Amino acid sequence: MNRPGAVVIVGESIAGLTAARELRRRGYAGSLTMIGREPEGAYARPPLSKEVLREATYEAHLAYPHADLDLAYIRSAAVGLDASSRIVSTADGRFVPYDALLIATGADARRLARTAQAGELVLRTLADARLIRRRIERARSAIVVGAGFLGLEVASACVAQGVEVTVVDSEPPLLRHLGPFVSERVGAHLTRHGVRLIQAAEHVHLVGDPVTGVALSDGSTQSADLVITCAGDVPAVAWLSGTGLADSVGVAIDERCSTSIPGVYAAGDVAYLIPGTGERASRAPFWSNAVAQGKVAAASILGEPRPHPPRDDYFWTEILGLPVKVVGPLPVNGDPTSIEGDVDAGDAVLRWESPGANPTVVAYGRKVPVGRLRRALVRAAP
Amino acid sequence: MKIQVHYDRCEGHGLCAEQAPDLFSLDDDAELIYHAEGAEVGSEELVRARAAIASCPVAALREIP
Ligand SMILES: Cc1cc2nc3c(=O)[nH]c(=O)nc-3n(C[C@H](O)[C@H](O)[C@H](O)COP(=O)(O)OP(=O)(O)OC[C@H]3O[C@@H](n4cnc5c(N)ncnc54)[C@H](O)[C@@H]3O)c2cc1C
Ligand code: SF4
Numbered sequence: 001m002n003r004p005g006a007v008v009i010v011g012e013s014i015a016g017l018t019a020a021r022e023l024r025r026r027g028y029a030g031s032l033t034m035i036g037r038e039p040e041g042a043y044a045r046p047p048l049s050k051e052v053l054r055e056a057t058y059e060a061h062l063a064y065p066h067a068d069l070d071l072a073y074i075r076s077a078a079v080g081l082d083a084s085s086r087i088v089s090t091a092d093g094r095f096v097p098y099d100a101l102l103i104a105t106g107a108d109a110r111r112l113a114r115t116a117q118a119g120e121l122v123l124r125t126l127a128d129a130r131l132i133r134r135r136i137e138r139a140r141s142a143i144v145v146g147a148g149f150l151g152l153e154v155a156s157a158c159v160a161q162g163v164e165v166t167v168v169d170s171e172p173p174l175l176r177h178l179g180p181f182v183s184e185r186v187g188a189h190l191t192r193h194g195v196r197l198i199q200a201a202e203h204v205h206l207v208g209d210p211v212t213g214v215a216l217s218d219g220s221t222q223s224a225d226l227v228i229t230c231a232g233d234v235p236a237v238a239w240l241s242g243t244g245l246a247d248s249v250g251v252a253i254d255e256r257c258s259t260s261i262p263g264v265y266a267a268g269d270v271a272y273l274i275p276g277t278g279e280r281a282s283r284a285p286f287w288s289n290a291v292a293q294g295k296v297a298a299a300s301i302l303g304e305p306r307p308h309p310p311r312d313d314y315f316w317t318e319i320l321g322l323p324v325k326v327v328g329p330l331p332v333n334g335d336p337t338s339i340e341g342d343v344d345a346g347d348a349v350l351r352w353e354s355p356g357a358n359p360t361v362v363a364y365g366r367k368v369p370v371g372r373l374r375r376a377l378v379r380a381a382p
Numbered sequence: 383m384k385i386q387v388h389y390d391r392c393e394g395h396g397l398c399a400e401q402a403p404d405l406f407s408l409d410d411d412a413e414l415i416y417h418a419e420g421a422e423v424g425s426e427e428l429v430r431a432r433a434a435i436a437s438c439p440v441a442a443l444r445e446i447p
Pocket of ligand 1 (some may be wrong): 010011012013014015016034036037038045046047049077078079104105106107115121124125136150236239267268269270285286287288290314315316317
């Protein structure tokens with residue numbers, strides 16, 4: 001199969017950079033252009049809600065090396081795609097032609113503020129993390145809207161800095177992904193550390209302009225020095241409008257990371273795999289998926305067979321010193337089918353197995369080599 | 383080039399070991415083992431070594447000359 005003459009990657013982060021590296025590793029020596037809108041270039045995002053909120057010096061270690069990749073950089077946002085002429089346009093007025101295009105624009109934080117309501121804080125970029133860290137340093141109290149992974153990590157950072165924190169969500173912590181069993185234990189763990197959990201009857205509204213708190217559906221209001229929205233993310237697809245590539249879920253890709261338009265591929269948080277019959281379409285916006293898909297997309301761009309499936313169900317988080325590692329599909333249903341170790345002591349391995357489905361294994365506070373988790377071969381500790 | 387491993391930062395995610403299994407592995411306690419500590423990374427390993435550095439989600443691996 002012919003190799004493309006010019007490859008353009010939009011989105012300078014882990015999916016895009018992994019693809020660039022994989023293209024070069026596979027011997028692609030042609031033109032490779034990276035279009036990114038963040039001034040810092042590619043950096044590790046997971047530490048933003050963890051170490052970076054606690055220590056400013058950690059920032060120095062986030063950047064990824066790329067000098068060896070011979071990339072042409074355009075540090076400006078892509079604003080349009082003309083797929084019939086194969087041209088990407090950028091905010092600084094360029095028109096960039098491609099033979100193969102990789103869409104790797106990831107996701108943006110979901111916002112809850114009304115239009116023109118100022119001062120909403122979200123956490124997606126290094127710039128966001130810097131701002132929140134500075135605000136945490138000066139705050140005595142904080143409200144985190146959203147009890148998902150990100151919200152709990154931000155709450156943990158607040159606790160570590162001695163900030164009184166309230167987490168508000170219409171659902172119990174992590175329930176949607178990890179089910180009631182883990183949710184209850186995590187809730188107890190948070191409460192023990194002084195985090196106040198409020199389960200709102202409905203979605204909350206931000207109040208104040210700039211934002212100073214949240215209004216619950218019972219009419220009561222909570223306010224704090226700092227209000228941070230951690231309400232999930234939305235795929236960054238505005239620049240694709242009119243192409244038919246994106247729907248409300250994201251950019252649909254097949255097992256080769258190909259989109260509906262020939263020569264156009266997608267990988268990472270922006271993309272979702274076309275679901276099998278009976279499955280629901282959803283993105284799996286996790287780091288290891290972005291790495292796996294970046295590699296598959298690179299192989300497909302070169303017309304080569306994919307090295308592995310475009311998914312890697314591995315996710316981790318850390319809640320107030322409790323590391324949680326998850327291998328396997330999410331969400332899990334109901335209680336775990338097996339429990340080893342002591343859950344309340346934060347030293348356990350939980351497993352969900354059901355006939356005909358891949359198992360999900362959760363290392364709950366226990367240090368287990370990921371390789372072993374991946375093989376789902378964890379045995380009871382002797 | 384050499385690789386400097388910041389063990390204090392490593393969270394044992396093992397993505398590096400997937401990229402470059404000859405250079406990295408995790409022991410039974412999920413601690414990272416770097417097999418070329420202090421040594422030059424051979425030219426045939428260079429590409430995989432850089433892929434490992436670039437996949438670490440906490441940027442615990444650094445390339446040093
Ligand atoms: C704070 C935080 C903590 C996280 N922690 C974890 C964790 O512990 N474990 C885990 O598995 N995952 C975690 N994640 C998720 C993980 O970081 C993502 O899955 C991963 O970054 C996805 O990579 P990506 O390259 O697809 O997209 P992104 O990293 O979102 O990168 C997309 C890039 O494209 C740029 N872009 C967007 N639109 C345009 C445009 N029009 N033109 C040019 N550039 C554009 C964006 O600015 C961005 O730089 C975390 C995410 C965040 C925000
Ligand atoms: S990828 Fe990074 S965090 Fe994971 S084991 Fe390797 S060095 Fe440690």
